[in-house]
Amino acid sequence: MPNEWLDRWREGRIGFHRETVHPALERYWPTLEIDTPGKVLVPLCGKSLDMRWLADRGHPVLGIELARQAVEQFVAEGPGDVSRYRHGVFEVYRQASIEVWCGDFFHFHIDQALEIQAFYDRAALIALPPATRQRYAFHLAQLLPPGARGLLISLTRERDIEKGPPYSVAAEEVERLFAPNFELTQLAVSSPDEAGLAEQVWRLVRRGPGRWRA
Numbered sequence: 694m695p696n697e698w699l700d701r702w703r704e705g706r707i708g709f710h711r712e713t714v715h716p717a718l719e720r721y722w723p724t725l726e727i728d729t730p731g732k733v734l735v736p737l738c739g740k741s742l743d744m745r746w747l748a749d750r751g752h753p754v755l756g757i758e759l760a761r762q763a764v765e766q767f768v769a770e771g772p773g774d775v776s777r778y779r780h781g782v783f784e785v786y787r788q789a790s791i792e793v794w795c796g797d798f799f800h801f802h803i804d805q806a807l808e809i810q811a812f813y814d815r816a817a818l819i820a821l822p823p824a825t826r827q828r829y830a831f832h833l834a835q836l837l838p839p840g841a842r843g844l845l846i847s848l849t850r851e852r853d854i855e856k857g858p859p860y861s862v863a864a865e866e867v868e869r870l871f872a873p874n875f876e877l878t879q880l881a882v883s884s885p886d887e888a889g890l891a892e893q894v895w896r897l898v899r900r901g902p903g904r905w906r907a
């Protein structure tokens with residue numbers, strides 16, 4: 694699957710990319726009441742402009758993206774000088790208060806996540822096939838301290854529910870995946886569009902007595 698993403702970026706098949714900030718981020722992020730400067734983890738970030746919106750609101754951002762092409766486009770399209778350095782298996786691109794770590798999210802380690810207090814998942818969970826989603830939910834939980842909050846925007850499809858990415862992830866699956874480590878609240882469900890796709894917006898709060906390791 695990772696190679697497929699690299700192919701998509703190389704061939705410009707990035708229909709998931711939005712040229713505007715996601716309306717659910719603008720509407721629901723303030724309701725999470727996350728103090729600034731709380732660092733926000735953005736897994737599988739692509740070149741999402743949502744990262745700039747978060748940074749503009751005072752949050753340092755740490756995005757993680759597999760495709761170098763996405764990361765290079767992100768920094769090329771943004772303002773400000775870019776510095777690069779290597780951190781373990783990742784190549785890190787820093788532009789003002791945004792860092793994008795180029796590499797595999799599943800190789801991102803808890804020791805690299807110490808300042809993270811919040812997260813934002815738009816089209817990350819739903820980019821992953823069924824067998825990998827459990828691993829994703831577990832890994833995300835590992836990286837977050839108790840009390841960390843985040844928004845998750847998932848998607849369901851009326852027809853061809855096996856198809857993907859994007860994959861249709863039913864509300865019951867979101868609950869099953871995250872409930873062991875998070876308190877979940879469903880904030881909104883959109884009506885299906887012409888393609889039968891409907892978005893769900895979730896608020897997640899990391900529970901637990903402390904950071905823990907697998």
Ligand SMILES: C[S@@+](CC[C@H](N)C(=O)[O-])C[C@H]1O[C@@H](n2cnc3c(N)ncnc32)[C@H](O)[C@@H]1O
Binds near residue numbers: 709711757
């Ligand atoms: C559906 S896109 C969503 C991108 C972004 N969140 C947005 O809203 O535009 C999923 C992204 O995840 C990246 N990706 C897939 N698997 C990954 C992994 N294991 N680690 C890091 N990035 C990954 C892909 O290259 C792709 O850019």
